[in-house]
Each structure stands twice: as structure tokens, then as C-alpha cells.
């Protein structure tokens with residue numbers, strides 16, 4: 119199991135800086151998702167790690183071996199890195215077995231047993247070995263692409279938005295198969311995605327990139343509960359952001375006095391709640407009231423869009439059984455604590471501080 123360490127990597131295309139000093143460490147056997155909005159530099163970083171391009175400055179180290187740095191650029195094929203592109207990139211003229219065997223050392227290419235093992239590893243029936251790629255579903259094609267990437271027993275597997283072309287049900291199933299296969303193989307993996315649910319559900323750690331910089335690296339729960347700032351908060355889930363006045367360890371907000379998730383100096387602040395922390399009930403005295411604007415019903419749960427008397431809009435996420443209707447007034451209670459961000463506070467410091475939080 120090889121670790122990956124990226125240190126101080128920068129990259130510009132012409133006059134446009136794309137990566138502006140990225141540090142990232144993925145421990146051996148770890149699975150890290152690179153999450154960020156379109157254009158923030160995720161694919162560029164993955165390509166530099168793979169060796170498809172060189173950083174302007176900084177280093178890339180895989181398993182203790184410097185593969186990119188000042189005066190050094192190990193060729194992509196010699197980095198022992200497997201790559202799974204967005205749309206599989208299978209060879210259309212080769213059957214499944216031929217595609218998987220392509221990833222094997224030459225002497226093993228006729229080893230049907232090894233191909234069957236790799237297909238089983240990615241949760242595919244070895245009976246599919248003789249099919250052509252076009253006879254497979256999109257999810258099956260992505261699993262074959264992963265089997266091909268895992269065939270040479272790489273130190274590191276890079277996955278570039280491998281599920282984006284799959285429909286919702288196939289995506290869930292394929293994600294699980296990929297996570298299982300990566301764990302079973304013991305490979306270290308980096309997944310690029312702009313889908314926060316995918317990053318939070320699949321990875322051990324999530325690295326959030328913003329405008330070419332890594333702004334937070336944390337395990338999914340820490341990232342969701344303790345985002346570094348309100349931008350990261352809204353990128354990794356829905357947010358309810360309230361203006362607050364902090365006094366004696368409580369935040370006084372339009373939704374009442376709220377407990378704080380961490381200490382915060384007295385004074386003005388903004389606080390973060392998640393929509394699932396709001397509970398709605400028939401109007402009762404002494405509890406803040408909101409008007410239901412609309413309800414998005416998803417089956418398993420629902421998003422209830424609310425408007426507070428101040429005009430502030432926010433959403434509650436509720437189980438789908440007993441829902442209010444648009445136009446109704448409801449009492450709003452908050453469960454759990456709010457995460458405070460003091461007004462005018464400098465940005466939270468180093469990524470490492472947040473990681474351990």
C-alpha cells in the first residue's frame with residue numbers, strides 16, 4: 119500500500135493560474151475524494167499525479183518515490199498508477215476479457231483465471247468475459263474499466279468522475295461495487311467528483327478544492343459538521359445560515375437561543391444549522407413561527423421551504439410521513455447545536471487544524 123503526497127503544487131495554463139499551491143496527503147490504502155465546483159482544478163491535479171502533465175512547481179510522491187518535482191518527471195506508464203476515466207475508455211474492438219487483460223503484464227495476458235478473478239473483484243459475473251463493451255450497461259463498463267486499472271496491481275488508483283454518466287440507480291450500485299473492489303485490493307485511491315453525496319458516502323477523507331487551492335481536508339463527518347467556512351458548508355450540503363448575537367455561550371437568533379457547537383466570543387456572528395436540525399410542529403406559544411412556502415417530496419424524506427417573519431428563507435428536511443402544506447404556519451424548534459462563525463473573524467487557519475477537529 120502506497121501513500122500519495124502532493125506538496126506545494128502549482129500549475130498555470132498560459133497566464134491563468136489553475137492550481138496555486140496544493141498540499142495533499144493520502145495514506146496508504148486510503149480513499150480520498152477531491153471535491154469542488156466545476157473549473158476549480160480537480161482534473162488538472164489528477165492529471166499531474168498521473169503524469170499526463172507536469173506541475174510548474176511542487177512535488178508529487180507516490181509510495182516514497184518522487185515521481186514529479188524539480189528536474190524530475192517519471193513517465194505516466196512507469197508510475198504504477200491506475201486511471202479510470204469518466205467514460206471508461208474501453209477498447210470497443212476488444213471483448214471484456216481483452217480489455218481487462220490489457221492491464222496485465224504481458225506474460226499473464228492469456229490467463230483467463232486472473233481475468234475472472236479481476237471481474238469477480240469488481241462484482242461482475244466472469245461469464246461476461248466474452249461480451250463486447252457495447253453489450254454492457256454503463257455501470258458494467260465502468261467496473262470493467264476499474265478491473266483493467268487494478269490488473270497491474272497499481273500503487274494508486276485515480277478515478278476521474280467515473281459515475282457521472284450513469285443514471286441514479288446504476289450510480290449507487292456501481293459506487294458500492296467500486297468501493298468494495300478498492301478495499302479488497304488494498305489500493306490507495308483518489309476520486310474526483312463534484313457530487314458532495316458521492317464524496318461524503320464513498321471516501322475516508324474529502325479534500326475540498328476551491329479556485330485552485332485545497333481549503334479543507336477532513337473525514338466526511340467532520341467536513342459536514344465542522345466546515346471551515348460557510349462556503350464549504352454550502353458546498354457539502356444544504357445550510358441554514360442565521361445572523362446571531364452570541365452571549366454567554368448561546369447564539370440568539372430568529373429561531374431562538376441556540377446552543378453552540380464550539381466556543382465563540384460574545385458579539386455578532388453567523389451560525390450554521392443543517393436542515394435536518396429543524397423540527398416543525400403546529401403553532402405553539404413561545405416557539406418561533408415560520409410560514410411554509412413549498413414542500414419538495416422525495417419519498418423517503420422531504421424538503422420544506424420556510425419563510426421566517428423577518429423574510430429570511432430556509433429549509434427543513436423532514437421524514438416524509440406527516441408533512442405540513444404550503445401556506446401553513448408552523449412552530450420551528452432546533453435540535454442539536456449551531457456552528458458559530460464570529461463576524462469579521464479571519465478565515466480558519468491551516469487545513470490540518472480542521473482535519474483533526
Ligand SMILES: Nc1ncnc2c1ncn2[C@@H]1O[C@H](COP(=O)(O)OP(=O)(O)OP(=O)(O)O)[C@@H](O)[C@H]1O
Nearest residue numbers: 131132136154155156157158159160161162163312
Ligand atoms: N490544457 C488546458 N489548457 C488551458 N486551460 C486548461 C487546460 N486544462 C484545464 N484548463 C483550465 O483550468 C481550469 C481547471 O480545469 P479542470 O478541468 O482541472 O477543472 P475541474 O475542477 O476538473 O472542472 P470540471 O468539474 O468541470 O471537470 C479551467 O478553467 C480549465 O478551463
